[in-house]
Amino acid sequence: MPGIVVVGAQWGDEGKGKATDQLGDRVDYTVRYSGGNNAGHTLVVNGEKYALHLLPSGILNDSVPVIANGVVIDLDVLFEEIDGLNARGVDTSKLLVSANAHVIAPYHKVMDKVTERFLGNRRIGTTGRGIGPAYSDKINRLGIRVQDLFDDSILRQKVEAALEQKNHLLVKVYNRRAIDATEVAEELLAHTERLRPMVADTVRVLNTALDAGQVVLFEGAQAHHLDVDHGTYPYVTSSNPIAGGASTGAGVGPTRIDRVIGIMKAYTTRVGEGPFPTELLDADGEKLRQDGAEFGTTTGRNRRCGWFDALVVEAAVTANAFTDMFLTKLDILTGWEKIPVCVAYEVNGERTTTLPMTQTDFHHAVPVYEYLDGWTEDISGCREFSDLPKNTQAYVRRLEELVRCRISGIGVGPSREQAVMLHDLL
DSSP: OOEEEEEESSSSOSOHHHHHHHHGGGOSEEEEOSBOTTOOEEEEETTEEEEESSSOGGGGSSSEEEEOTTBEEOHHHHHHHHHHHHHTTOOOTTOEEETTOEEOOHHHHHHHHHHHHHHGGGOOOOOSSSHHHHHHHHHTTOOOBGGGGGOHHHHHHHHHHHHHHHHHIIIIISOOOOOOHHHHHHHHHTTHHHHGGGEEOHHHHHHHHHHTTOOEEEEOSSOGGGOTTTSSTTSSOSSOOSTTHHHHHHTOOGGGOOEEEEEEESSEEEOSSSOOTTBOOSHHHHHHHHHTTOBOTTTOOBOEEEOEEHHHHHHHHHHHTOSEEEEEOGGGGTTOSEEEEEEEEEETTEEESSOOSSHHHHHTOEEEEEEEEOOOSOOTTOOSGGGSOHHHHHHHHHHHHHHTSOEEEEEOSSBTTOEEESSOOO
């Protein structure tokens, strides 16, 4: 009954697909349990690069890919992504979509963009893809679920109810034209027949699979510090990508989770606004960005780059109870004479080795660095830990001590096979 959750331990873009790759064909189901197409991950398979935004990475292997109830789905994006993969010879016929997943309607994207623009300097840095407004409607009980597309009357009623308030805001506050409910309904209904064969009671499917002893991998989009409850609020996403989110987002009890794998990059990146104590606004930051190709999979935006922050990751280890860590992009640090690692903060003249409790203190945190010896050797061909240079091994072991969780795998290049495994992730 192996239920495995994979969660980013920083602010996303850690390379979660790298860890799932190592589980390979031993996974029976791969489940996306939160977020929408504001997230994305890049995988390199047999030398080919795939950028996924909504589909779980299992779409590229023999497992059954599942979009669970906790996800919000832009149907246009879903079918564009499916068509793109089909054109490249990828079989997408096994995809299952939860009947209870919520749908991103055209008006959600409009509201996302106009409200973000309205905030001005207080903007959050959203992707403008309607994810936040879709989750807001879900909580306000105005949401549209996948199953609603199979009842024309219910769908039209729900769209009208959702637009009753939004059109007042658009016209009277944002000076935009009202959105026609009939047009929205027709646009959504156009997807119904293509969507119908994919829709399933995914809660039942996944629990039956676990009962049968099959391996179910739950993929968290984004990361711990973008979680709406546990992240750097308000600069967060609108869902729960933490490990606990797999239970609500996929409908499996917490006792069904056997392993929780945290993914951390060998340095730190962030997209969008919000505090980032180790951020580098100099040539070192630009070198990390260029060498690591730190540009958003979904948005193409430059990622903010900085040194590894042990306090950020340790907080994620605590809240998610990680059993294992997977360290990615270690090869990007090759060539640095000294590599700074943040081991503490100075906040208002006091030193702390744990993440500050308040947003105010976190904004004022000044990193305290420990400088580790770098290496110049090419590590991209290493497959055993003993193959790594001594200084590289020391860097890994020091991070392991600081975050208080064992490192079970290390990414040393973009391809699936470019990994050093210390422990089996299954």
